[in-house]
Amino acid sequence: DGGITQSPKYLFRKEGQNVTLSCEQNLNHDAMYWYRQDPGQGLRLIYYSQIVNDFQKGDIAEGYSVSREKKESFPLTVTSAQKNPTAFYLCASSMGTPLQFFGPGTRLTVL
Amino acid sequence: AQSVTQLGSHVSVSEGALVLLRCNYSSSVPPYLFWYVQYPNQGLQLLLKYTTGATLVKGINGFEAEFKKSETSFHLTKPSAHMSDAAEYFCAVTLNTGFQKLVFGTGTRLLVSP
Numbered sequence: 001d002g003g004i005t006q007s008p009k010y011l012f013r014k015e016g017q018n019v020t021l022s023c024e025q026n027l028n029h030d031a032m033y034w035y036r037q038d039p040g041q042g043l044r045l046i047y048y049s050q051i052v053n054d055f056q057k058g059d060i061a062e063g064y065s066v067s068r069e070k071k072e073s074f075p076l077t078v079t080s081a082q083k084n085p086t087a088f089y090l091c092a093s094s095m096g097t098p099l100q101f102f103g104p105g106t107r108l109t110v111l
Numbered sequence: 112a113q114s115v116t117q118l119g120s121h122v123s124v125s126e127g128a129l130v131l132l133r134c135n136y137s138s139s140v141p142p143y144l145f146w147y148v149q150y151p152n153q154g155l156q157l158l159l160k161y162t163t164g165a166t167l168v169k170g171i172n173g174f175e176a177e178f179k180k181s182e183t184s185f186h187l188t189k190p191s192a193h194m195s196d197a198a199e200y201f202c203a204v205t206l207n208t209g210f211q212k213l214v215f216g217t218g219t220r221l222l223v224s225p
Contacts (some may be wrong), residue, residue: 042201042217090154098143098211102154
């Protein structure tokens with residue numbers, strides 16, 4: 001089945017640690033996205049990538065980094081510079097249209 | 112810049128009642144509009160979309176929405192609520208030119224009581 005997988009589903013981080021969230025898609029989509037979701041704030045765009053080896057900052061990129069070395073993979077690193085990283089993180093992809101398909105999400109909690 | 116406003120962070124209905132979730136957008140060009148549904152601790156699932164053509168759009172699970180350009184609205188309706196409809200609903204808009212990023216509303220949580 002084609003789709004988007006995110007791992008892990010739950011992630012716990014100590015303050016000061018970097019963590020990497022995985023996002024993989026087998027839909028052959030060119031574009032991939034990372035969103036952060038907080039209660040009452042909807043989804044906010046962190047980074048997006050239109051093609052391999054290229055990515056752009058979204059609205060809230062500070063404290064995050066990404067890479068896009070393969071078409072199917074778009075990992076997100078939450079760095080220690082992100083002061084409030086506890087949130088639900090969603091990965092999405094699209095292919096030449098505005099319609100985005102979403103993964104199941106990763107819930108990150110800072111201890 | 113385009114934006115989306117969803118009126119009401121929470122909407123409560125009884126099972127069998129009409130569901131109406133409101134979405135208004137601002138855009139300087141004809142938009143593409145979407146409704147997504149999210150169940151707890153899950154990703155977003157597409158309910159329906161408007162791109163061009165017919166302004167009344169039918170989606171999954173008995174939902175539909177009507178694009179009203181004059182009112183800049185794209186409200187989501189369902190004639191009869193079911194307990195399984197309890198979830199959070201997001202309206203999103205994008206421009207139909209250039210690379211399309213989605214702008215999301217803040218979401219409306221639908222509560223369905225027996």
